Amino acid sequence: MADPIHANWHYPRTELANKILKGFQVGLAERFTIFAPRKRGKTEFVQRDVAPLAKEQGILVVYVDFWRDKASPAMAFATAVMAARREQESWFTNLLSQSTLKASLNLFGNDLSMELSPQKKQAEKKIAEAAFEELEATRKPILLLLDEVQHLATDPAFGDFTAALRSFMTARSDEKIKGIFTGSSQEGLAQLFKRTKAPFYNASSTLDFPDLDEHFVRFELAVFQRVTGGVQLNAVRANDVFESMARAPGRFTDLLRRMALEEVHDIDEGVSRFADSLIEEENQLFSEVWQTLHPMDRALLIMISRGKHKGFYSEQCKAQLLQLYPEFDPTKNSMIQNALNRLKSNTVNAIYSAEHGVWQFADPAFEKFVQSTDKASGIHKANNSGS
Numbered sequence: 001m002a003d004p005i006h007a008n009w010h011y012p013r014t015e016l017a018n019k020i021l022k023g024f025q026v027g028l029a030e031r032f033t034i035f036a037p038r039k040r041g042k043t044e045f046v047q048r049d050v051a052p053l054a055k056e057q058g059i060l061v062v063y064v065d066f067w068r069d070k071a072s073p074a075m076a077f078a079t080a081v082m083a084a085r086r087e088q089e090s091w092f093t094n095l096l097s098q099s100t101l102k103a104s105l106n107l108f109g110n111d112l113s114m115e116l117s118p119q120k121k122q123a124e125k126k127i128a129e130a131a132f133e134e135l136e137a138t139r140k141p142i143l144l145l146l147d148e149v150q151h152l153a154t155d156p157a158f159g160d161f162t163a164a165l166r167s168f169m170t171a172r173s174d175e176k177i178k179g180i181f182t183g184s185s186q187e188g189l190a191q192l193f194k195r196t197k198a199p200f201y202n203a204s205s206t207l208d209f210p211d212l213d214e215h216f217v218r219f220e221l222a223v224f225q226r227v228t229g230g231v232q233l234n235a236v237r238a239n240d241v242f243e244s245m246a247r248a249p250g251r252f253t254d255l256l257r258r259m260a261l262e263e264v265h266d267i268d269e270g271v272s273r274f275a276d277s278l279i280e281e282e283n284q285l286f287s288e289v290w291q292t293l294h295p296m297d298r299a300l301l302i303m304i305s306r307g308k309h310k311g312f313y314s315e316q317c318k319a320q321l322l323q324l325y326p327e328f329d330p331t332k333n334s335m336i337q338n339a340l341n342r343l344k345s346n347t348v349n350a351i352y353s354a355e356h357g358v359w360q361f362a363d364p365a366f367e368k369f370v371q372s373t374d375k376a377s378g379i380h381k382a383n384n385s386g387s
Contacts, residue, residue, distance in 0.1 A: 064080040258270070286365075
């Protein structure tokens with residue numbers, strides 16, 4: 001049997017990638033923003049669909065994962081530039097030799113450990129400036145793929161780098177720099193792009209990133225058939241499984257890969273044997289988040305998971321919150337507002353406001369976790385309240 005680990009399970013979104021690059025070429029936009037819940041394939045799309053097509057067109061592609069170095073977006077950006085230019089040591093070492101910085105660069109892991117003198121902020125500023133200068137020096141057009149960009153909104157200390165990045169990308173007389181922002185936090189999106197005081201306000205066009213459908217399922221089933229030497233899975237049942245996974249392509253592909261590896265040739269048996277273990281790690285992360293939440297926050301999440309998306313200050317809603325959290329004081333609207341603020345924060349990133357006063361889960365998988373937790377608790381009410 002072929003090794004499924006090396007099979008090409010990637011489902012190409014070539015049409016969308018071409019649409020974006022054409023938009024750049026004809027001047028329809030300089031920057032696009034793609035936001036969708038976790039495990040929807042955003043990173044795979046920009047790395048495996050957009051990047052190769054852009055490189056074929058002679059564009060220098062720089063992929064930056066701002067979660068790679070959460071403490072320093074400037075360092076994450078600089079190391080990404082080094083990787084893209086394939087001159088990691090030379091220009092960076094020259095910079096260090098001309099400054100008071102003491103640093104070591106692990107080229108294999110792209111880890112950057114530094115002893116900073118006199119101040120970390122000034123050191124990072126110099127390194128970011130060097131990265132910008134390096135990009136300016138190349139004659140190629142440049143495409144910045146800025147992943148998990150909402151992280152820039154999590155700490156005021158990142159403000160200087162964020163402002164410098166915006167200036168580098170937007171305050172130009174040429175069309176050299178294009179950009180695609182991707183992320184999973186709707187609240188982060190608002191803080192960076194939508195509010196009038198946001199650093200990237202009016203600087204990017206939001207692009208829909210549609211859920212995958214039965215075409216994706218058929219593609220993955222064809223890969224499964226190929227790597228198993230001809231085994232065909234039930235397409236209708238596979239579609240149902242994909243729906244039950246909140247249309248998360250990564251989860252569905254992981255299931256098929258595990259089935260192929262273990263030579264399980266029935267989709268129901270695969271779900272029975274592997275689905276729980278595949279989501280166990282994610283649910284463990286959700287459980288850890290859940291345990292850290294204030295009881296009031298949990299009560300609101302349970303209500304949203306039951307279908308209550310607005311009207312939290314109504315007497316009916318307050319009565320339900322009191323059932324879920326007996327220490328809730330219905331006379332204090334501030335308790336509700338504080339809980340909503342905590343849940344929408346970039347630290348928790350559990351909910352977002354789709355429109356004024358209407359709240360939804362940022363991640364459908366977390367919503368399913370809350371629904372399961374609610375039912376398992378024994379306090380789930382059959383009479384769900386609608387929005």
